[in-house]
Amino acid sequence: MQVKFNAVVAAAALLIAGTASAQDMVVKIGHVGPTSGGIAHLGKDNEMGARMAIDELNAKGVSIGGKKVKFELLAEDDAGDPKQGTAVAQKLVDSKVMGVIGHLNSGTSIPASKIYSDAGIPQISPSATNPKFTRNGYKTTFRVVADDVHLGGTLGRYAVKELKGKSIAVIDDRTAYGQGVAEEFAKAVKASGGAIAEQQFTTDKATDFTAILTAIKAKKPDVVFYGGMDAVAGPMIRQMKQLGINAKFMGGDGICSGELPKLAAGAMADGQVVCAEAGGVEGEQKAGMEKFRADFKKKFNADVQIYAPYVYDATMVMVDAMVKAGSAEPAKYLPVLAKTSGYKGVTGTIAFDDKGDVKNGALTLFTYKGDKREQIAVVR
Incomplete structure (x- = not known):
């Protein structure tokens, strides 16, 4: 056994x-x-x-x-x-x-x-x-x-040269990303012969932007740049519309998502938003x-x-x-x-x-038509 x-x-x-x-x-x-x-x-x-x-x-x-x-x-x-x-x-x-x-x-x-x-x-x-x-x-x-030097720089040049921005306002959420990309955007605007008319700050948890948008409205902006993520950008676009600010809205990859139209709750006009995503494919x-x-x-x-x-x-x-x-x-x-x-x-x-x-990092510039993201160009 x-x-x-x-x-x-x-x-x-x-x-x-x-x-x-x-x-x-x-x-x-x-x-x-x-x-x-x-x-x-x-x-x-x-x-x-x-x-x-x-x-x-x-x-x-x-x-x-x-x-x-x-x-x-x-x-x-x-x-x-x-x-x-x-x-x-x-x-x-x-x-x-x-x-x-x-x-x-x-x-x-x-x-x-x-x-x-x-x-x-x-x-x-x-x-x-x-x-x-x-x-x-x-x-x-x-x-x-690609990093923020490339991302913010490309958007800053685009704001001045392609969108012909005369009165450009900048907002950032004070995070490492938001502040970094906003600083590079502002640098490129100035280097391209443009000027920053107003600079404001918020946080990545904020929901009410009435005070900063009212200050910006006084400068009659044609471009508003936001350094931050889509969760804040969406409500900000909504409140811009409520205040009658009809400016182009720009941002980096943090706002360039499929959710942005939903977060803006129908407040985005076709072609109003221009954002850039790091990376890009062609051909x-x-x-x-x-x-x-x-x-x-x-x-x-x-x-x-x-x-x-x-x-x-x-x-x-x-x-x-x-x-x-x-x-x-x-x-x-x-x-x-x-x-x-x-x-x-x-x-x-x-x-x-x-x-x-x-x-040789690429960037892709996008806008939105309806609730769909559309490619503008791939930039290196």
Whole structure:
């Protein structure tokens, strides 16, 4: 009886050992975005972009250093708050992630970048545009979008040269992103021979803009620029209409979402809004982006808001570096990631410079007709 029992135990042990050896190597990748709060729709859009990439990689079957890999997405919510951002960054480090995609906002990406750098974990932001993000000398920090110098500068020149803005007002939400893009916009307006007639500030939680818009109305603006996100921009456009301000409304990628018409509650006139999104596809690349949007809609029954394609590309670029390095260990694949060049993504061709910024970053200018976003031009 004892012999039989031992034989059963031995057989079970062999079976367990066989199962363990057949198991995939698990590689954890973190994703952080604000999936609660005023811009939760953008955070969820980002997270779905990461999930789409991870699901595709797992379905395809990827081997790293001769071992079959199963990718696991560890998704965290930073609520767009710097304190929560650093807390979840530490949580991901403690969870032994091999890389992080995120964060969405500059205000959370910048403080979190030190935590990832100290741990030696690569971080690719799909949407943080404040120049400071890649200027701290961290070797682990990358982004796949053009920064605010490019974004704000392009919009500032467009306001003066194309929209012929004579009285230009600037509002920002005092966040790292909003203030940064507004400053670059104002610089470019002045460099293009224009003038800023009025400058006002709000917060990213504000809902009533009567006082600042009344001050702006006195300057008879033909262009109002807002540095911030769509959750504030929508109600601001609505209140501009109520006050009889018929100016063009401009902003960066933070306002350039599919939700903006809903948030403005029908107050947007056709062609009134001009916004820019970091990234841009032209010619043959358009088909790839259109396919991505269709696949995304089919998978999640939701339209792409703004950044999901950049999150998808960031995830794929990170895994591509792991495959090329033959290792998912951060110290081994980080040098390969830094040398990324000519990677064909859905958002365009990706290569990093020595700071971790995307090279030759494109911008796409958009307006809205009805509740649909329409492309004006791709600018480099």
